[in-house]
Amino acid sequence: MNIILLPESEQNQSRWFIREQRQLTHIYGHLNAKVGDTLKVGIRNGARYIAEIIAMNTTEIEIKVLEKVSLPEKCPITLVLALPRPKVLRRLIMDSVTLGVEKIILLHSFRVDKSYWQSPFLKQLDDYVTLGLEQAGDTYAPEIQLYQRFKPFVEDVLPELIQQKDWAYVAHPYIENKLPKNIASEQGIIIVGPEGGFIPYEIDLLIKNGCQAIQLGNRILRTETAVSYLLGRLSAY
């Protein structure tokens, strides 16, 4: 936890308190903080501060802002992911948020098990986002959208998204074109398929609607590895 995130409502309070049990446990148990120590604190979807602990007990910690500190840069990339296995979803969301993507879209695909859409993990997306923000020290959550139908998304939604960006790449292991080096713009869309990849029909439809299919050097990567790798390749952070 590299930042203590406070609810937006706290913004308007004259005195600020940390009351969330998870945060208290971190501050007491992990940081062993005491009165007078400083903490990195952020208002959800707001500013980031260095704050000083001015009072603490087991149920709440009162802090006083010392100074405002700039937020980490966001990465102007929209990430479109075929809905991954529930156990992978947590890491994928957390890592993407940590790396600062501005928008995440979870999409159905032929090789996505329909049961994934019923997974209780999908109800916990906000928690995964929080973990990612806390890791990065960021306060702004990316927008997350879910599309349970592939074709309508690719034909009706994706083209508009692409118009607002400079490129859209779909990573596909069985294609000739390699991802170009030294892409000038960071404004783009990265699309990553399910385990086993998109089916040819899906790749064709993505290409027909404005995506370039590229391979990552004929190594087959796990989704979670591919996403961090691609964000490294395509963002300047």
Next chain:
Amino acid sequence: MNIILLPESEQNQSRWFIREQRQLTHIYGHLNAKVGDTLKVGIRNGARYIAEIIAMNTTEIEIKVLEKVSLPEKCPITLVLALPRPKVLRRLIMDSVTLGVEKIILLHSFRVDKSYWQSPFLKQLDDYVTLGLEQAGDTYAPEIQLYQRFKPFVEDVLPELIQQKDWAYVAHPYIENKLPKNIASEQGIIIVGPEGGFIPYEIDLLIKNGCQAIQLGNRILRTETAVSYLLGRLSAY
């Protein structure tokens, strides 16, 4: 498992058999393969082939090579990692191998818990390498070295490694310099510290011995995220 790896000894046999239980389980249980089906097969530290199943029973599967296929490109990067928590080690080795790094060095550092060096996980490095190769469809294992003393490695070993490369970057969140974009050469060394980062003394010693300290856009990344991200930034695959 995107390739069936056979021991080097198999190379010299006139007939090839798959006998490893893990592989048999994958072929029967996951692929539901039958006689006449083809498999991606590789000889450890050797060539990669498309092979046909010509006979199978519960204890062994006999295959016949149909054609040789080229191996995935390696990534000419040496990865130096402060020894991570045991539970992170598996993923870190597996991902690095999947991404094709040529060499991995595990290093002690002030913030590395000494107990990590006694972890049973360290005895399983070969298994993690195998998982990484099977994921990537690769056959060549990277060299892995362990250094339990920081200073002697940085002063006596690292400078020679750097001489053979074009750059050596140590990722450090609390530094001004950003990682440059568009680095021409892929021949380099990436150094990633422990949770909590290297201590100032360690950073100074690394810089004094030829490393450039760079930050990744003041987002604090987990080691496993940082490694895939950096390999994306610095390799062209």
